[in-house]
Amino acid sequence: MSRRLLWALPPVALLALFFLYPLALVVQQSFQPDGGGTSLRPYADVFASEAFRNALWTTVWLALASTAGCLVLGFLLSLVIAFVPFPGAKAVARFIDVYLSFPSFLITLALLFIYGTTGIIGSFQFLTTPWGVLLAEVTYFTPFVMRPLLAAFSQLDTAQLEAAGSLGARAPRIIRRIILPESLPALAAGGSLVLVLCLNEFGIVLFTGAKGVTTLPMLVYSKAILESDYPGACVVAVVNVLISVSLYGLYRVVSRRAGA
Amino acid sequence: MLVHSRGARWAVWAVFLVLFVPLFALPLLVVLGASFATHWSGVLPSGPNTANYRAATRGEALQALTTSLLTATTASLLALTVGTWAALAGAALKKRYRRLMDALFVLPVAVPSVVVGLSVLVAFSKPPMLLNGTRWIVILAHTVLVTAFAHQSVSAAITRLDPAYEQAAASLGARPARVLLRVRLPLLLPSLTAAAGLCFALSMGELSATMMLYPPDWTPLPVLIYAATDRGALFTGSAVAVVLMAATLLVLFAVSRVRTRASYR
Amino acid sequence: MGIRFDSVTVAYDGNVVLDSLDLTVEPGEVMALLGPSGSGKTTALRAVAGFVRPVSGRVLLGGRDVTDLPPYQRGIGMVVQSYALFPHMRVDENVAFGLKTRRAGKTETRQRVAEALELTGMAAYARRHPRELSGGQQQRVAIARALAIRPDVLLLDEPLSALDARLRSGMLAELARLHRELPDMSMLYVTHDQVEALTLADRIAVMDAARLQQCGTPRELYRSPKNEFTASFVGGANVLPVTVGCGGVGFAGTELKVDTGNAVAGARATLCVRPHVIGLGQGPNQLTGVVREIQWRGATHRLYVEVDGHSVMADVRELKDPPALGDPVSLHFAAEDAVLLPAGAGHE
Structure with missing residues (x-):
């Protein structure tokens, strides 16, 4: 046993040095205001600022709304790919895998052409509102819901559907009574992953260039890089990490139950 | 088959196309179209030319491409090594320790990349480990970010691996090291290459932590794309973005070829 | 080795x-x-x-x-x-x-x-x-x-x-x-x-x-x-609960002549009889019951006969004229083909 633990030590040590230790420093610095000493001042300052409260609210509702959008859209699209297959459905499924390997900001870049000031639809100031970010996030993160769903659908026993069909059940009823319950674990797992990723999303928001939309990651960036307010940035970072990590813990529990 | 009547099926497909094409296919097509254009104020881009690409494949863009490729290759190889090591070592542990190790190694997925960037910046801006201002701080952050993915996919593959193989090898007299090198790693090879591809793609597109860390002489492609769009050079930005996508796809394709060879050998 | x-x-x-x-x-x-x-x-x-x-x-x-x-x-x-x-x-x-x-x-x-x-x-x-x-x-x-x-x-x-x-x-x-x-x-x-x-x-x-x-x-x-476990797992024997008598055992109100060895009269015991040693019709050690199930297995017929609430399996050579479900039938077997086990010899 001890030899096995010894083998596990080097990677854990690396992780501790390059990830956990820096993270601990962030927490430490969040308690050290620029004036020196250790206090809760940075927290008080940040929590008191309207910018932070706005960012927190924007982040949370954007993430929740995007997740809801991704779940609905992902469920519908996966349903068609899996159960009403058309020529090329497989290619579409593979396209989704490829899609996942592209960075998120490409979506915003594309939306800049479609909705931006010089764009196809014209000088419609849509992108600089939270709705533009919402659209981009739904577009980018829907495949993250579709992948576990398609996997779950492919394991669904078609005999069950045929049996239900032969008993006279129509499509909406089959979806509601058989497919939906069977895919709930995958939906829960995909949904909570997307929720975390949306909470942490940076590229999409950065590329919209919208001054009106500030999320927590954006705030971390602007406080640290643009304002050089490290204690403040660290406070926001700690809040963001707490929300995301606790949600991610939930995701792990859910997906372990789902066997995904 | 869920929908039996022909008409209904066509209706379902039509709805699918209406949702799918504008949302998923269009953005990529728009970026591709814009990369060949100079203006886009109507339905279609105008002023077709390849000047954007001339700009996107020389000078600072070319340098950014090399930077990105080097960063992604280094980060994914490092991440693959550490992640695989951790996954293999974790698989040999008792359940309690294994859970703990899994939880530790997925943590970077949950922590926002921006925060990873910030923490690396805070930790490595002062001696004894002064990395700030060097390329290594970017590579380090990328490695931390993608190790979690490498670990996750390799450990998933290890749990899927039938223990009968290693037991057969052991019964034939192979010591643990030989079992690892001659049986387990070759059997894991498809998953390892898949993990490498994933890490590479993630690193190529990484923007959040990079924005916090990049030194002026180590500008990866995403940062360059952001810089271009920020100063309004959307069309050049698109061309660079297409170069980024193409490079990613090319490497992914090469990796998947290796994988097919490995699994059908 | x-x-x-x-x-x-x-x-x-x-x-x-x-x-x-x-x-x-x-x-x-x-x-x-x-x-x-x-x-x-x-x-x-x-x-x-x-x-x-x-x-x-x-x-x-x-x-x-x-x-x-x-x-x-x-x-x-x-x-x-x-x-x-x-x-x-x-x-x-x-x-x-x-x-x-x-x-x-x-x-x-x-x-x-x-x-x-x-x-x-x-x-x-x-x-x-x-x-x-x-x-x-x-x-x-x-x-x-x-x-x-x-x-x-x-x-x-x-x-x-x-x-x-x-x-x-x-x-x-x-x-x-x-x-x-x-x-x-x-x-x-x-x-x-x-x-x-x-x-x-x-x-x-x-x-x-x-x-x-x-x-x-x-x-x-x-x-x-x-x-009992070995008897039924190897060769699928009938295991019948019986009471030891003098020079035989009692099962379902019938006296069966089998070797009781040193079993004590009056004790409960288990009688193991392989299906293929059981014959159809009159003979020594006869049991009567009702056919509950009949399976054709090519060269043989397998009968499931209910004898006083117990199911007894019998494999007999293919019958030209097999009995119908519910028909009363007689079964018999030779004394030396049966094995008597002490009751409760289920698991060691």
């Missing part, structure tokens, strides 16, 4: 899966471990291979205590249900694997690989990959791979259960031939299929509920089962 289990007990998380097994496999003997799933038979085999560690007891190979030896130092050949052929190696590389770990010379390796493949009839497939072979062929390669290291002990864990019925009987004959050609090699053969055990084994160890129920030659087990 012989195998000895010296009160071997295996437990996972406090669950005893093998309970103080004492068993000796003689050098050159084929021993079948026969039992239903969960009976502990595979655990016993894995304890010999070294993949499970007994919580108490010893495993001896050729008189040497190997309990603390890692699997790779035991020099045992092993064939498992899934074959576990290395998919990334060709057939000959698979077979050579064990020789290379022993650092055998090139010529010797080549020669022994050829020999093992010849022995299993797979010489023509040396350059193929496992996925290009059928299930039966993969099984032969797995056996060749285990034999190439010339083990003194060959462990086979349900080796035929992934094959279809026709291939199975062919492979069974192959294994019997292999054993004739390698008479010094002991074989421990785990199976849940009594036909495989009866055909192949010199002796059978019947396992149930983590314990050894009975060990003996196939004939012994068949003729004189020691308990």
